[in-house]
Amino acid sequence: MATDKIVEQATGLAEGAKSLAENAEALAAQVSQLSVQASGGTDVFVFYFTIFVLACFVGYYVVWSVTPALHSPLMSVTNAISSVIIVGALIAAGPDDMSFSKVFGFIAVVLASVNIFGGFIVSQRMLSMFKKKK
């Protein structure tokens, strides 16, 4: 009887193990499928690269369409928007605990803010001067 019981338990365990193994297999399959699905099998880098290439075309066309009379404001506007690098600074300055990284982030936030405010305000000042004949 004791033997019977033990055999039964062993069988139960074996089955449990089998189903676990199956589960594990299913999960493994899922893993590989997910990693394909999530990005269609392509690295995210490729997406960012595609975005980069298209953005270069947009940049090319949009800048050539700027009227020469506004080339100075163009310089200050691009200067202002290039400070969008502040997003990197914010992430660095974001954590609660102090670190080298947080200090660097803080400095970068200050620098980028000078640019953002300075750039947009100077552009606005310049642009508000351009008036049509009354």
Add this chain to the structure above:
Amino acid sequence: MATDKIVEQATGLAEGAKSLAENAEALAAQVSQLSVQASGGTDVFVFYFTIFVLACFVGYYVVWSVTPALHSPLMSVTNAISSVIIVGALIAAGPDDMSFSKVFGFIAVVLASVNIFGGFIVSQRMLSMFKKKK
């Protein structure tokens, strides 16, 4: 002895099951991590949408830069390149075994090919007529 052996086996099985369970857990963790990593936590749709938006800007600028004298060739060139839909047809016509899908794919391949060849050749014919003063 027999009992001992069975108990041993049972213990072995139990351990196996445990390690399997652990494996499964690790895999599950991997699944969730992978699905995040593969796309940095963003759905691929967002990437395609970004590509779409940038492509609209490129399309806008590139078409406005076409000289009016070449608007007819523009129509035939866009007609030809819009047949790039053939990539969808090729995937449908690709499998080895016959199916509805394969038939549809075949028809689409024929239609798109008419367009590709017709469109590019007619464009080339038109464009080769545009000559400078000798």
Add this chain to the structure above:
Amino acid sequence: MSENLSAFAYLFASVCFIMALRGLSSPLTARMGNIYGIVGMIVAVVTTLAAPNVLSFSMILLGMLIGGAIGTIIALKIEMTALPQLVAAFHSLVGLAAVFVAAAAFYEPAAYGIGVPGDIHVASLVEMSIGTAIGAITFTGSIVAFAKLQGLVSGAPVVFAGQHALNAFLGLLMIGLVVWFCGEESTALFWAIVLLAGVIGLLIIIPIGGADMPVVISMLNSYSGWAACGIGFTLANPALIVTGALVGSSGAILSYIMCKGMNRSFFNVILGGFGADDAAAGPAGGDGDKTVRQGSADDAAFIMKNAGSVIIVPGYGMAVAQAQHALREMAELLKAEGIKVSYAIHPVAGRMPGHMNVLLAEANVPYDEVFELEQINRDFASTDVAFVIGANDVTNPVAKTDPASPIYGMPILDVENSGTVLFVKRSLSPGYAGVDNVLFYRDNTMMLFDDAKTMCEDIVNALGSM
């Protein structure tokens, strides 16, 4: 081919397509642009053929051979004057192809990685049904446009009471069907969408007059671009998305340019009915009580031979009469006499954008003798003769003077400012817009009533024997 590599290849193809359109910014780079387009297409096709799930090539090859042969033959045989029809016909094929691709994806979703039959991702179902619907509309719409342009059916607008209400109802029905389909995912609903979209395509194009077809074609072109985008999302293929956006923008911008050139709103064109009362509007101008000065080929030859400069204004009639070769010959003779000859092209002269430029190019007129409206309009005042051949609306000054006229506000070529205006046409009947042209009755106008080609040939003879 790895997924990454093929993604780069598709990106390369997209860039090629962008460069193809970019090339069209000047006749000098246009042929190179076309080559870019061809390269992009080859790269896209080869990349797809190298995909792991494309295994059987015989049928694909057969399809490409059949399609390629048909396309090549058509492209080589077609007359340049039949371009509008050709473009319409080709569009209908793109639309149909889009429907079949969507159907294939619906029947075998696994091949596209969008789920399994009966359980396709909802996002894909939405994209798919939009792609299908637009594809089917493009198909039947382009067929109607083709038939009207080719003269297979009358170009007159087909209007009936309750037309717009019916279209609106069918549109709503369509939206309902799509929503239902995305929930149910049944085969019957899929084909119902195809059918209904086909009917809608038919109905929205029949009320539009034959001459408005170019706007329609561009619009359908734009649609087919967005359909390609939709399917591009389904297939997760960036090349399709980018190309779709390019084609979509191109069609939209061309429609816009045409509508602006005609000074009509896009909705005015699309709601149709324009040109229905041609016959009524025509005689209303009244041509009985005013006098016109009529001339012969000899008169025209004499006047031009004694001129210092001539501007030729071609229009739809030149295309119909295929007069471009005879016209170029005439221009050559005049140039040989030391007379300055140039061509002025109105943005909507003829029946499709750039129509006149292609015809003149076909007749070997160098493109640097051909000018756009803004470039040349001021020069009419200092020109001795404006030779208007088969054009009418694009020279009609009522566009500037009569706010009640349907063409009011449309920019026109100021031929009236030149010393003498020669009008080559067969009668006093109005042009496309059905508006009488006040220039016919001016003192400095001479009408040369004849077919455009015959008249040019006669003038050539007259110039030769002078």
Add this chain to the structure above:
Amino acid sequence: MSENLSAFAYLFASVCFIMALRGLSSPLTARMGNIYGIVGMIVAVVTTLAAPNVLSFSMILLGMLIGGAIGTIIALKIEMTALPQLVAAFHSLVGLAAVFVAAAAFYEPAAYGIGVPGDIHVASLVEMSIGTAIGAITFTGSIVAFAKLQGLVSGAPVVFAGQHALNAFLGLLMIGLVVWFCGEESTALFWAIVLLAGVIGLLIIIPIGGADMPVVISMLNSYSGWAACGIGFTLANPALIVTGALVGSSGAILSYIMCKGMNRSFFNVILGGFGADDAAAGPAGGDGDKTVRQGSADDAAFIMKNAGSVIIVPGYGMAVAQAQHALREMAELLKAEGIKVSYAIHPVAGRMPGHMNVLLAEANVPYDEVFELEQINRDFASTDVAFVIGANDVTNPVAKTDPASPIYGMPILDVENSGTVLFVKRSLSPGYAGVDNVLFYRDNTMMLFDDAKTMCEDIVNALGSM
């Protein structure tokens, strides 16, 4: 904020930045464009602040307050004539910020999801080191540019033997360091890259003359854009990538436009040394043996009052003298007399692109009286007086006639074709290119030797008392 939502927000910000530059296609839409830019920036910042790993806001707020206050004060106080310096100074800050962001990512890679300290993904290391290097070059380079423009150091090019060899060597060393860094990933190497890049930035800018600084600034602007792109790849942030590409293109195109306007190759500018032998080139023209006709403010006032049309050609001297207000006053008086006054702007007049336009706008000159070279150049022939104020090179006809001249091939304003040419400048000394201007010795030229502002005020007085 979910990752998807923030991705859309960044896309929105990118579109705003595109619209910001797009707005600059016309003065009418430019202010709206700037608003788009501001909105885009706010969206980008707020989206980042809402990210799950941004927890402490006090320091961020402090930083933004300090930076914002400094930026606002500078922007409100700055004179429009100091724009070139200002842009250079701002660029140096962007470069430095890029360096600090890269450093932060290097010290705390986990925050950016690019690995753990000591085991950063190689791709990220490459992107990071390129971003850092370009950032540091931009920083020191812009500092030098600023110092030269502000007059803190001499604008003269600093040249020494073996300069190019040294730069090339340092460039190679840089590449070596980057490769080493990507393998070793040591802190020391990171800072070595920063240091070396800083030195390179210094060395490549010092040989370039002060007046070539605008090209340099644009080039650095372009660099900073590509640095932002590199960091955008590291942070997987599409807004940074798109903005970087916009800024990169903008800088590259502006440099190209300037080089073309000066008819010099980009390499010629970058390799430097131009303007080193100003002193030698100047007198070589020989001004002793030729006669010039000199005039007074009264003469100028008399000539212009009796003219039918006057074209004003401003140049660098107007900016230096801050003469734009007095000039506009003079123009108003002439216009009150019924004289047609317009302004002709050469693409490289002044010291930065669009420099003259901003100064004239500052003095309330309406922008529709201000014309680009191509628009107005033909009108000089039918104009009575060309009033050239502080401009020199951009009017020098040797650019058309003397292939040996350094400005040969540069397009110029054909002031020589007008009835009388009035030149306002302080002496016969040449302009930026160091080339003697043959127009000074022409019969229809009258020199008005004085500071531009003083001269304008004197003419205003003369006109008033006439």
